[in-house]
Amino acid sequence: MRVKGMQEEIDMKARIGTKSVWAGEKEFRVFGGTQVPVVLSVAYDYNDVDEWYDVAMGLKPGYTYNRMSNPTVRSLEEKVRLLEGAEAAIAFSSGMAAISSALYTFLRPGDRVVSVKDTYGGTNKIFTEFLPNINVQVTLCNTGNHEEIEAEIAKGCKVLYLESPTNPTLKITDIQRLAKAAKAVGALVLVDNTFATPINQNPIRLGVDLVIHSATKFLSGHADVLGGVVCGSAELMEKVYHYREINGATLDPWAAYLIIRGMKTLHLRVRQQAQSAMAIAKYLQKQPIIEVVNYPGLESHPHHDIAKRQMNGFGGILSVVLKGGMEAIKLLLPKLQYANRAGNLGAVETIYGPARTTSHVECTLEERKALGISEGLLRISVGIEDTEDLIADLAQALAYVETQMPVSLNNK
Ligand SMILES: *Cc1c(COP(=O)(O)O)cnc(C)c1O
DSSP states (O other), rough: SSOOOHHHHHTTTHHHHHHHHTTTTGOOOTOOOOOOOOOOOOOOOOSSSSHHHHTTTHHHHHOOOBTTOOHHHHHHHHHHHHHHHEEEEEEESSSHHHHHHHHHOOOOOTOEEEEETTTOHHHHHHHIIIIHHHHOOEEEOOTTOOOHHHHHHOOOOOEEEEEEEETEEEEOOOOOHHHHHHHTTTTTEEOOOOHHHHHHOOOOGGGGGGEEETTTTTTTTTOOOOEOOOOOEHHHHHHHHHHHHHHHHOOOHHHHHHHHHHHTTTTHHHHOOOOOOOHHHHHHTTTTTTTEEEEESSSSSHHHHHHHHHHHSSOSSSEETTTHHHHHHHHHHHGOOOOOOOOOOSSSEEEEEETTTTTTTTTTTTHHHHHHHTTTEEEEEOOSOHHHHHHHHHHHHHHHHHOHHHHHHHHH
């Protein structure tokens, strides 16, 4: 097995923060260095042909060619594997490469996928554009309507694909409940765990087969590298590995190094971000200019109970609907001081993005309406700044919007 994990005995006993720092690294350090090196050599040298053959066939540990595997990339894979409690993990050149590779590894013409309407924009395009091209039928259910999703699963499917919390409305799906329904019809369950991170949610414990991350977001945490990871059982991951080695969406060793470095502070960042997100959500709930606050940590969230049960924390992302819609967002964004206005999330800096220019930029106004995406919807990816400064920043910017838009506010 070329994908199987290495060091379970040492690391599985540690808590998640300790694992974030130490897991997956020792095996790959050289020359007494305290950090995993970036191994750039594309190919590897052998003493004799028999050894070469054994490594190439996966009979002996070792490396052949960087599209197949690389020590720096392997170290990252081990770290994510141990954080998610999986048997094996495979890294990809982006989150979308991880998602598409996982899907294309297992889907064949004639198969059926059940998923939800609120998946990540790129994933949604795979479901609506690319899978139908190869005669894979996709049924997208209303996110959060568990009865509807269960009924669709019961009709039979090859893959159940879920994301929780969703982007950008932070809807929550009961993963354990739906995984059980999927197992009853022999379906594979895939979950995009990007928003939750392994700190806040471990889908494998909830009965999921494959867990997927865009490492571009929280895992790396510094908005300076693209990457993706899939993890699951050794048996399934062997197939995903084979798909990657041939189709070639391998992660670059430099990128792997940056993600490893970012992941050493994953638990600190995610805990700080969740604490600030909760405080900001509570603050925004009280502001007259805010119509809706979406955050699974709020008791008013329709699926707060499910989130409390299946998550260890509620995450660093919230979204709000501003009264005054896009006009209000246009006034607000330039006034924010501690803010990147960008189509990204999960970084150390706070990032603001309207659905219209980020997650749902490719949708028409009508499509956004059908998905319940209001023109005033603004996603906030909370960074690691001090909470008080983030709230003060929002307060001054919202005060400015209110001076500019008193009429629309009175109308509400
Ligand atoms: C960003 C993101 C992706 C895609 O990841 P890339 O690294 O940009 O390809 C997939 N799922 C979710 C939830 C994301 O936020």
